[in-house]
Amino acid sequence: MAKDKQLKDFAKKLVTLSLDEDGQASSDRVSAVLEALAQEPPSNYKQLLKQYAHYLEVEIARGTAKVEFAGPLGANQLAEIEQKFTKEYNRKIVATTEENPKLIAGVRVTVGDDVYDASVATRLAQLELNVT
Structure with a gap:
């Protein structure tokens, strides 16, 4: 041991x-x-x-933000995401991108085990749960 x-x-x-x-x-x-x-x-x-x-x-x-997106994602937006998460986690965060059309629109950012989801697909799924 x-x-x-x-x-x-x-x-x-x-x-x-x-x-x-x-x-x-x-x-x-x-x-x-x-x-x-x-x-x-x-x-x-x-x-x-x-x-x-x-x-x-x-x-x-821990130092990587995986940014999934549907639709266009500009370099400025990616830089803003890196800055936001660098400040939030108090360490340098480098963003990587992955297009995910299943999100319909919006982004999903994963840093380590943390997931920040601002996608239309997730909002629609939550709405469906609340309606039924």
Whole structure:
């Protein structure tokens, strides 16, 4: 049990070393961490790499706003979304976009486990629930 906690703590420290000044995962830093581990692999190397990959994935999701949209989405709107969520989460948030015509109109933004939905499809679904 204690070894598992040590492994998780070490993996989390490796993730911290993988972040740049803005708190974003840096490919250069990730490469440096992996090279250092490869030079002197610990006895539980595979487990450590799995934990590291998991925590790194979580950290990347925390710093990414997945913006789903239906219809046109301008560069200004995307920049505003990044600014809003950077301010709200008090860390740099980078937006990625994905067109989703099922939304009908509006946007859905996912940051980590948080979902902000301002789509027509969701509003129609809520209206349908309230009517029946």
